[in-house]
Amino acid sequence: MTPPAPSAPEPRGTLELRGARERNLTGFDLTLPLGQWIAVTGPSGSGKTSLVFDTFVREGQLRFLGSLSARARHFLGKLGRADVEHLSGLQAPVAVGARASTPHARSTVGTLSGALDLLRLLFAREARDPEGEPLSLSSFSFNRPEGACPACNGLGVEDFVDPALLVADPAKSLRDGALQPTLKNGYTVYSQVTLEVMNQICEAHGFDVHTPWAALSDAQRGVILFGTKALKVPFGKHGLESRLRWEGITARPREEGYYPGLIPVIEETLKRNRNPNVLRYVRSVPCTACAGTRLGRAGREARLAGRTLPELCALPAAALLDACAELPATPVWEALRPGVSSRLERMLRLGLGHLSLARESTTLSGGEA
Secondary structure, three states: OOOOOOOOOOOOOEEEEEEEOOOOOOOEEEEEEOOOOOOOOOOOOOOHHHHHHHHHHHHHHHHHHOOOOHHHHHHHOOOOOOOOOEEEOOOOOOOOOOOOOOOOOOOEHHHHHOHHHHHHHHHHHHOEOOOOOOOOHHHHOOOOOOOEOOOOOOOOEEEEEOHHHHEOOOOOEOOOOOEOOEOOOOOEOOOOEOHHHHHHHHHOOOOOOOOEHHHOOHHHHHHHHHOOOOOEEEOEOOOHHHHHOOOOOOOOOOOEEEOOOHHHHHHHHHHHOOOHHHHOOEEEEEOOOOOOOOEOHHHHHOEEOOEEHHHHHOOEHHHHHHHHOOOOOOHHHHHHHHHHHHHHHHHHHOOOOOOEOOOEHHHOOOOOO
């Protein structure tokens, strides 16, 4: 008896997407076959995450949760719908997310991978300081006061407020938003004074808040940017009239003093916190004291086999792996070598051989991170 011919697999259908507008997707259309492995690839910022997680996964989760009881949905929280015109053929998704690192000015590829910790230990045990000072593990840590460059506090950069970055439109006046940190009501953030008080400051120097920025002299612009001691003014962004309308609050006289200027106030804010709002007006250059290495003198000058730790960390991972093979085969290095090599080899397998251990995490693309 002839066995029946095997039946062809039943078609799985297709996933139809029309008009996806999540984040950087603008009216995106796509048809995908179901029941197959599909890789979504592309350069950073091309919309891979917006397509997979923000569209397919979000909508799939929402539809799955819709099948549960109201009580269960209450405990699972709310999920917004994906911004699409049409989506059919979508099945319940299982999403395995990647644990993304949090970019920070004090983290580097070396700290994220753990390779720097091992190299620090090697240099603390084996390196020699030209000035004969004893070395410790902290000597090679830019995140410890003992090892950080005192000039940049281990950040590797020097920040300065660039006046050009503060100017939004030189054809406009202060009142109309000539400067970037201007609110709709005309208040200039970081000025610490109301628009009315700012006008008094301007009039003391021969202009007013309605004068176009381009029409001001360098000295008059300097008043706004660097302050003046021509008169004392009350501080605060709310005038007396608005403060009197606050219920339950007694309006007290405002503190008076000399207007400090935008740039000194931003610089003081910068010392406390390098937050994104402040950094919009800042240019950063490599620290002149440590040449961007972040380390104090001992940490950046101590040598092992003719190389400093910053020199090794500046090499791409592929070149660093070769350089490590030339280090003396001491008992300490033999114990640490497998850990360093495995981390560097993993970077190479992931296609990250171009990254150096000194590369700051904030400069990495999403894929690199």
